[in-house]
Amino acid sequence: MTASNYPDTFIQQIDDLVALAPVIPVLKIEHLEDAVPLAQALVDGGLPVLEITLRSDAALDAIRAICKEVKGARVGAGTVTNVTNLQAAIDAGSEFIFTPGATPALLAGAIAANIPMVPGIQTVSEMMTAMDFGYRRFKFFPAAAAGGTAILKSIAGPFPEVRFCPTGGIRPANANEYLCLSNVMCVGGTWLTPDDLLEAKDWDGIRELARAARSLRG
Numbered sequence: 141m142t143a144s145n146y147p148d149t150f151i152q153q154i155d156d157l158v159a160l161a162p163v164i165p166v167l168k169i170e171h172l173e174d175a176v177p178l179a180q181a182l183v184d185g186g187l188p189v190l191e192i193t194l195r196s197d198a199a200l201d202a203i204r205a206i207c208k209e210v211k212g213a214r215v216g217a218g219t220v221t222n223v224t225n226l227q228a229a230i231d232a233g234s235e236f237i238f239t240p241g242a243t244p245a246l247l248a249g250a251i252a253a254n255i256p257m258v259p260g261i262q263t264v265s266e267m268m269t270a271m272d273f274g275y276r277r278f279k280f281f282p283a284a285a286a287g288g289t290a291i292l293k294s295i296a297g298p299f300p301e302v303r304f305c306p307t308g309g310i311r312p313a314n315a316n317e318y319l320c321l322s323n324v325m326c327v328g329g330t331w332l333t334p335d336d337l338l339e340a341k342d343w344d345g346i347r348e349l350a351r352a353a354r355s356l357r358g
């Protein structure tokens with residue numbers, strides 16, 4: 141048993157967030173000046189829940205800028221891989237945390253820091269370890285490479301209380317195959333921000349990709 145458990149209220153907060161949109165854009169923001177117009181385009185397109193990955197030098201400042209300037213955006217940090225990153229993401233204003241994997245330090249760290257977290261898992265055993273801490277909402281990463289919809293369907297039987305945000309290899313062509321599963325709460329992906337549109341600062345184009353993604357699931 142763990143000393144303290146992940147609170148049920150955080151599970152509810154995650155459920156409330158994912159109810160806002162079926163897709164969570166996974167963003168790597170290289171240029172700080174792109175942060176606000178990019179986030180605004182995604183919010184305008186109907187995708188308000190954003191995962192800003194800590195994969196660029198600008199990431200933490202991007203989180204700060206979007207939290208301050210983009211009304212309606214719900215900003216979380218992604219690629220959080222250790223408790224140092226976790227604290228930096230919280231200090232920048234992240235409302236929630238996504239991780240690619242689930243270390244005991246991170247699982248305990250989010251509870252200690254009092255922030256909702258969606259840990260990444262790839263196997264049932266990793267998931268069960270996180271469930272011992274009280275977690276019930278997971279990123280399934282890397283979704284396509286780890287078994288795709290087949291593994292999620294198999295997990296639904298023994299673990300009906302668990303819901304997933306599959307991420308990694310999700311595209312418009314296969315997103316609905318995931319979204320129609322009972323244990324999929326949303327999907328994540330980078331397809332909303334293709335390099336060519338980002339380089340061209342084509343915010344209208346990104347808004348249209350978001351609009352299309354918004355209507356993926358009725």
Ligand SMILES: O=C(O)C(=O)C[C@H](O)[C@H](O)COP(=O)(O)O
Pocket residue numbers: 166193218219220238239240260281307308309310328329330331
């Ligand atoms: O960094 C993290 O925290 C991740 O989980 C990785 C991202 O989710 C994937 O890189 C998205 O994969 P694609 O949508 O296939 O490009």
